[in-house]
Amino acid sequence: MRLDGKVVLVTGAAGGIGRAICRRLADEGAALALLDVGEAVDSLAVELAGQGTRAAAARADVASSAQVQQAVAALSAALGPIDGLVNNAGLTSIIAPLLRMDDEQWARDLGVNLTGPFNTIRAVLPGMVQRGWGRIVNISSMAARAGLWRQAGYSASKAGLLGLTRNVALEHAADGITCNAVLPGLIETPAVAKLPPPVMDHAMSLTPARRTGRTDEVAALVAFLLSDEAGYLNGAEIDIDGGSHLCPVVLGSVREVQARRDYRHAPHAG
Ligand SMILES: NC(=O)c1ccc[n+]([C@@H]2O[C@H](COP(=O)([O-])OP(=O)(O)OC[C@H]3O[C@@H](n4cnc5c(N)ncnc54)[C@H](O)[C@@H]3O)[C@@H](O)[C@H]2O)c1
Numbered sequence: 001m002r003l004d005g006k007v008v009l010v011t012g013a014a015g016g017i018g019r020a021i022c023r024r025l026a027d028e029g030a031a032l033a034l035l036d037v038g039e040a041v042d043s044l045a046v047e048l049a050g051q052g053t054r055a056a057a058a059r060a061d062v063a064s065s066a067q068v069q070q071a072v073a074a075l076s077a078a079l080g081p082i083d084g085l086v087n088n089a090g091l092t093s094i095i096a097p098l099l100r101m102d103d104e105q106w107a108r109d110l111g112v113n114l115t116g117p118f119n120t121i122r123a124v125l126p127g128m129v130q131r132g133w134g135r136i137v138n139i140s141s142m143a144a145r146a147g148l149w150r151q152a153g154y155s156a157s158k159a160g161l162l163g164l165t166r167n168v169a170l171e172h173a174a175d176g177i178t179c180n181a182v183l184p185g186l187i188e189t190p191a192v193a194k195l196p197p198p199v200m201d202h203a204m205s206l207t208p209a210r211r212t213g214r215t216d217e218v219a220a221l222v223a224f225l226l227s228d229e230a231g232y233l234n235g236a237e238i239d240i241d242g243g244s245h246l247c248p249v250v251l252g253s254v255r256e257v258q259a260r261r262d263y264r265h266a267p268h269a270g
Contacts, residue, residue: 001029002227008135009033009075009082011062011120012089014040016189017139020215021086024223026053033075033082035068035120036089037061054079062089062116063108065123072123082124084135084226087117087161091154098152109153114160121168125177134177135226138165139218142185142241158183162237169235178234180225185241188212209242 008025012018013034022032022044031054034041038059045057056078058071076082090113093105117138128134143151144158161181168179186192186203192212195203204210221240224230239245 001027002223002229003084004029006083006226007031007033007076007079007081008084008086008226009035009072009120009124010086010088011035011116012139013057014038014044015088016191017184017187017215017218018088019044020219021088021222022048022055024216024219025226026051026055028223028227030084030226031055031079033072033079034058035060035062035071035075061112062087062119063111065115065119068116068119068123072120076127081127081131083128083131083133084137085120085124086137086139086222086226087120088139089116090139090141090158092151093153095150097150101152106153110157110160113154113157114164117161117164121164121179125168125172128177129172129175132176134172134175135230136165136168136177136179137222137225138162138179138181139222140165140181140183140237142183142239142244144181144183144237145239145245165237166235173234176231178225178231180230180233180236180238182218182221182225183237183239183241183245184213184218185239185244186212187218188214207242207244208246211242213240213242 008030010018010022013022014036026048034045034057041057045055048055056075058074060067060071093108094101138161140161141158143155144162147155165179165181218240
């Protein structure tokens with residue numbers, strides 16, 4: 001199996017995409033160091049261990065460097081040194097126009113989505129450098145490219161994460177370490193499934209694939225980036241969004257505009 005013998009730390013492990021990543025990595029033979037701020041991470045560790053995976057859980061807020069250092073020390077003591085890191089924990093503290101965002105909300109978005117990965121990377125990088133091998137995958141978002149209405153803090157933090165990705169890759173490629181970013185579009189998680197039908201319908205009309213992504217599709221990409229096979233892929237930004245980053249503004253094709261209108265009125269829409 002591709003990840004046999006590797007220990008991978010996944011943050012936000014108990015969330016929609018995090019769980020799918022953990023299950024896929026377990027299938028590929030990895031031992032899993034699970035980190036999440038919520039208590040559901042404990043039962044996930046029990047579930048994975050019950051299926052024969054070496055797994056340990058720690059509850060920590062990634063925005064706190066002290067909590068991250070402590071969690072990484074405990075997880076490494078339980079499973080061994082961390083070979084791979086998936087920075088998946090993320091949130092939007094408010095969905096509102098930029099001018100209604102307060103200092104605390106802005107700081108929280110940046111603290112979790114950008115300082116969080118900085119904290120985890122600082123905690124695991126020295127060991128990776130020492131062993132001459134490491135894989136880091138940062139889960140950014142399509143919001144990093146085009147922005148996202150009413151989510152200024154989220155968009156800015158996810159764009160900042162691309163800058164952090166590039167620097168880790170630049171500074172540590174020669175140490176056998178890769179650091180890549182994954183930019184998901186709308187992925188079918190419990191939160192996304194609750195979007196109001198008109199919002200989902202509009203989003204799908206702007207998604208060339210005309211569907212949401214599946215969590216297992218993101219997990220498969222992450223597993224590849226963590227593998228030995230992906231050793232020459234570094235500092236990359238990989239969109240996994242059904243083509244949404246292509247910004248398909250339609251000018252000139254009446255047929256395609258009609259197809260979109262038909263889609264919007266079709267019974268399956270939403
Ligand atoms: N679902 C999508 O459509 C989508 C699209 C683009 C990007 N993403 C990104 O993918 C990642 C996972 O998203 P998801 O949809 O699975 O979200 P989710 O809310 O289901 O899961 C996020 C997980 O992160 C944990 N978390 C939140 N704040 C934390 C903190 N401070 N410290 C530690 N853990 C914390 C939560 O407890 C939760 O388990 C996020 O970074 C998100 O921005 C998701």
